[in-house]
Structure formats: C-alpha cells, structure tokens
C-alpha cells in the first residue's frame with residue numbers, strides 16, 4: 001500500500017513548522033479562521049511559507065471566508081493549496097484558480113460519491129467528523145465505516161486522529177492522506193513535537209506492515 005501523505009494542521013510559528021517538516025510531514029496547514037485557537041495572520045503565514053523547505057506543501061484552511069479575504073491573503077502568502085472547510089460551493093472553491101481540497105463533515109446520510117462528483121476538480125476530498133456548531137479541529141473521530149470504497153477522488157482522512165489510533169485508521173481506511181491537528185497537541189493550539197513524531201512514525205509503520213503482509 002502507498003505510504004499515506006501526512007498533513008499536520010494548525011502551525012502558528014516558523015520554528016515549529018520547520019521542525020514538523022523535518023520530522024517528515026508532507027504538508028503544513030495554516031488556519032485562517034478567527035474563532036480557532038490556531039488562527040494565524042497574513043504576516044505569520046508569509047513567514048512560515050517562506051521558511052518551509054522544498055517539497056513541503058503549505059495549505060491554507062478557510063471556513064466560508066469572504067473571497068476578498070482569501071485573495072488578499074494569497075497576495076501576501078503564496079500558499080500551495082487551499083482547504084475549504086465550510087459550506088463553500090464548487091464555484092466558490094474554483095474562483096481563486098488555485099488547487100484546492102474540499103472538506104466534508106460526514107453524517108450517516110452524507111453521499112460522498114455525489115460530493116466527489118460535485119467537486120470533481122478538487123485535488124482531494126477531506127473527511128472530518130460532524131460536530132454541530134463547530135466546523136473542525138474538534139479532536140472528534142467519526143465512524144469510518146461510513147466511508148465508501150472507490151471514491152473517485154483521493155481521500156484525506158481527518159477527525160480525531162492521534163498517535164494511538166492512526167495505525168488502525170491506515171489499515172482500515174487506506175486513505176491517500178491523513179490530516180491531524182488536536183491529536184498532536186499538548187493543549188489547544190500548542191503543537192507537541194514528540195506527538196507529531198509518534199504520529200508520523202505510527203502511520204508509516206502501519207502502511208509498511210500492510211505492504212509486507214501481502
């Protein structure tokens with residue numbers, strides 16, 4: 001099985017972002033949603049983007065943001081990929097002319113195949129837990145059995161992942177990528193590099209074990 005790509009979300013300073021990349025993260029998420037304890041401003045985002053080494057993707061996370069705000073941010077911080085984590089329509093997501101992923105909060109009646117068709121030009125479909133009133137970053141997991149096989153877009157698994165459940169997640173879901181925030185923190189918004197290292201190690205080991213078993 002492919003080793004899943006790993007995104008660590010909610011970095012707030014250059015030093016921790018670079019340390020996270022050195023631990024093996026493929027992508028670093030920057031949150032542009034004011035109510036989040038992980039929210040950063042354009043200046044901090046620009047310094048993190050500029051500080052990342054080659055081949056580490058910078059991802060900007062937005063929740064139903066005004067288009068002007070997103071454009072303004074992109075002028076200041078040249079993000080590689082946009083993550084839309086609210087109720088954004090496909091038309092909204094496309095208007096920036098940048099690669100994007102669409103996040104969906106999964107409920108028992110969510111038709112993910114239909115969603116993948118609607119957002120057909122997304123670079124991946126990110127699935128997260130549905131927690132009423134909170135758009136994400138909750139640390140809550142959802143029932144992975146709700147995920148259909150054979151989605152026509154790369155599946156990015158998120159929601160309540162942490163170093164102790166990521167092995168099961170990789171083996172059960174076989175996602176293209178993993179995205180984690182709360183599960184690698186010591187307190188809300190405060191990343192714990194030991195947990196980041198443990199998460200990356202456990203995810204890669206799980207995928208390697210699956211390959212060896214075949």
Ligand SMILES: O=C(O)c1ccccc1N[C@@H]1O[C@H](COP(=O)(O)O)[C@@H](O)[C@H]1O
Nearest residue numbers: 009036136137138139158159160181182
């Ligand atoms: O991280 C946040 O604060 C956040 C705020 C608003 C929307 C999404 C947010 N984060 C994303 O939520 C999922 C799950 O996070 P967790 O690991 O359960 O804490 C993940 O995709 C984050 O990128």
